[in-house]
Amino acid sequence: MRQRFEIGILFSRSGGYVLVSDACRAGAMAAIADINADPDFGIELVPVERDPGGSTDRYAPLCEDIFRSSSARHVVGCVTSWSRKEVIPVLEKHGATLWYGCPYEGYEASDHVFYTHACPNQHLVPLLGFAVPRFGARGYLVGSNYIWGWEMNRVARELLRDAGGEALGERCLALGDEDVSRLIQEIEALRPSFVLNNLIGPSSYAFLKAMAELGRIDPAFRPEVCPVLSCNLTECETSRLDGAADGQISAGPYFARPAERLGWPASGTSRSATSFEAATYMSVRMLAEGIRATGRADPDASAFVGRPVASPFGMVEIDPVTRHTALPVIIGRMQGSDVEALDVTSRILPDPYLTRYDRAQTFPRPALKVVMS
Amino acid sequence: MRRSFRIPDLGGAEAYILHRPHPTVAAIERQLKVIGIRTIEAWPDLPPAATAADFVFFDADLGHDEQFPWAAGQSPMPLIALIGSEAPGRVEWALSQNADAHLLKPVGNAGVYSALLIARNAFEARKALAAEVADLRQRVGERRSIVRAVGILIARGTSEDRAYDQLRHLAMTWQVSMEDAAARIVSWSEEEDVTQSNRLT
Numbered sequence: 001m002r003q004r005f006e007i008g009i010l011f012s013r014s015g016g017y018v019l020v021s022d023a024c025r026a027g028a029m030a031a032i033a034d035i036n037a038d039p040d041f042g043i044e045l046v047p048v049e050r051d052p053g054g055s056t057d058r059y060a061p062l063c064e065d066i067f068r069s070s071s072a073r074h075v076v077g078c079v080t081s082w083s084r085k086e087v088i089p090v091l092e093k094h095g096a097t098l099w100y101g102c103p104y105e106g107y108e109a110s111d112h113v114f115y116t117h118a119c120p121n122q123h124l125v126p127l128l129g130f131a132v133p134r135f136g137a138r139g140y141l142v143g144s145n146y147i148w149g150w151e152m153n154r155v156a157r158e159l160l161r162d163a164g165g166e167a168l169g170e171r172c173l174a175l176g177d178e179d180v181s182r183l184i185q186e187i188e189a190l191r192p193s194f195v196l197n198n199l200i201g202p203s204s205y206a207f208l209k210a211m212a213e214l215g216r217i218d219p220a221f222r223p224e225v226c227p228v229l230s231c232n233l234t235e236c237e238t239s240r241l242d243g244a245a246d247g248q249i250s251a252g253p254y255f256a257r258p259a260e261r262l263g264w265p266a267s268g269t270s271r272s273a274t275s276f277e278a279a280t281y282m283s284v285r286m287l288a289e290g291i292r293a294t295g296r297a298d299p300d301a302s303a304f305v306g307r308p309v310a311s312p313f314g315m316v317e318i319d320p321v322t323r324h325t326a327l328p329v330i331i332g333r334m335q336g337s338d339v340e341a342l343d344v345t346s347r348i349l350p351d352p353y354l355t356r357y358d359r360a361q362t363f364p365r366p367a368l369k370v371v372m373s
Numbered sequence: 374m375r376r377s378f379r380i381p382d383l384g385g386a387e388a389y390i391l392h393r394p395h396p397t398v399a400a401i402e403r404q405l406k407v408i409g410i411r412t413i414e415a416w417p418d419l420p421p422a423a424t425a426a427d428f429v430f431f432d433a434d435l436g437h438d439e440q441f442p443w444a445a446g447q448s449p450m451p452l453i454a455l456i457g458s459e460a461p462g463r464v465e466w467a468l469s470q471n472a473d474a475h476l477l478k479p480v481g482n483a484g485v486y487s488a489l490l491i492a493r494n495a496f497e498a499r500k501a502l503a504a505e506v507a508d509l510r511q512r513v514g515e516r517r518s519i520v521r522a523v524g525i526l527i528a529r530g531t532s533e534d535r536a537y538d539q540l541r542h543l544a545m546t547w548q549v550s551m552e553d554a555a556a557r558i559v560s561w562s563e564e565e566d567v568t569q570s571n572r573l574t
């Protein structure tokens with residue numbers, strides 16, 4: 001009989017960002033199913049699952065509960081940065097590790113977390129580097145009222161200044177708030193080159209629908225003129241928006257159709273539907289490899305870092321210094337549940353503190369033209 | 374003073390850690406490495422080369438003035454105190470070095486990044502304030518030159534108001550401050566006195 005190892009699963013099954021947490025959970029569960037269905041893999045994973053129900057205050061106690069009631073010392077989970085920051089003290093107390101598979105705002109490198117999705121130098125910086133020469137450098141920034149919205153908007157403001165432009169306005173909405181009328185009025189009045197959307201969940205859906213409506217009334221706000229840019233929008237949400245996000249632009253390490261066209265490896269027997277699925281699928285695969293190699297439920301970091309592995313993102317590896325992942329970047333245009341790749345970079349090393357950010361490289365100046373008088 | 378941190382420009386900076394070999398040093402080093410800062414350990418003394426560092430972390434528990442290549446409180450870069458013992462005497466000593474921020478030992482997984490930003494901000498504010506104080510002190514000192522210069526002009530047969538206007542006019546013409554213009558008049562007048570007294574002998 002194969003040896004069984006428990007691993008924690010901590011995703012909300014309800015609440016405002018349930019589409020994203022369901023996608024994350026699906027990736028983790030698919031990887032567990034693939035491993036358990038493979039008699040040659042040698043070990044079996046047993047998920048120990050808890051559901052915080054979209055309530056940030058429930059993450060830490062439920063994470064604690066996983067460690068108290070099972071032998072699991074690795075947990076795959078969390079969607080928001082707020083919930084991740086809540087569980088880190090619990091991880092420290094138990095010498096445990098979180099596999100975090102969502103894009104986030106950077107400025108963190110905990111010894112108790114592996115970050116398997118993108119940080120700003122892998123989403124926001126290349127996204128603005130792509131958008132500014134095409135649409136202009138006068139952005140309007142919207143975000144949800146917590147660390148993701150605040151920090152992403154702050155970095156975007158600085159990037160726009162470096163690009164010779166500016167943030168024309170910035171508004172944050174409370175989590176779950178769907179009243180976007182004021183944002184839309186301001187955008188209509190200010191006529192920015194683009195809108196950067198750092199909203200999450202229902203606020204983001206309401207905003208995308210209202211922008212689509214605005215574009216129908218006034219062609220100056222159609223996506224090909226004034227696009228909505230996102231760093232967290234994927235197929236798991238656009239497929240539910242009845243085309244409201246069509247033509248809008250999103251940056252991520254993965255989109256399903258482009259990955260297929262680029263020939264990136266499938267996730268076991270199927271292909272991950274979103275980057276969230278791909279990141280958690282990869283996390284569980286890496287975790288399982290480490291457990292198998294060491295024969296322990298709590299392998300330390302050396303079992304994972306600096307080892308290139310085949311993943312839905314292609315070959316990737318966790319950086320030993322930052323514990324973030326070297327990832328590809330796709331700038332995609334959303335179309336229903338499909339995505340068209342506008343730009344692909346095969347691999348960007350993680351830089352969560354943006355210490356290697358180079359303004360001249362991100363926003364190269366166009367060659368000066370000699371004006372003849 | 375409000376300071377925007379912009380996109381952090383800490384990458385490539387250099388930090389000294391003045392502390393005996395200890396897990397706390399390793400914890401700080403790890404955090405600095407993630408931020409892209411080069412670390413140099415030093416103990417028991419900071420070498421003279423540390424004068425060019427961007428940041429210095431120093432042990433407040435076993436520290437003393439002679440460890441630093443500068444006078445107490447005169448560091449040319451932001452300082453971060455590493456405090457284990459919270460005895461008031463040790464905190465007082467750390468303050469006498471002009472620590473701009475502090476970290477409590479043991480140092481864990483976080484804290485270094487915010488300490489760097491706070492220390493840099495406090496250091497810049499302190500430096501700007503010191504420069505302003507020095508400038509104001511100098512101006513107060515130079516008020517004497519203005520009084521003397523006005524006196525010299527009055528002695529040449531003009532009213533006090535006109536003497537003052539004349540001084541202001543000269544400062545504008547020479548494109549210098551009133552204080553500098555006054556200093557020139559005073560020094561010329563002294564030279565004249567010397568020439569005259571030479572002639573008399």
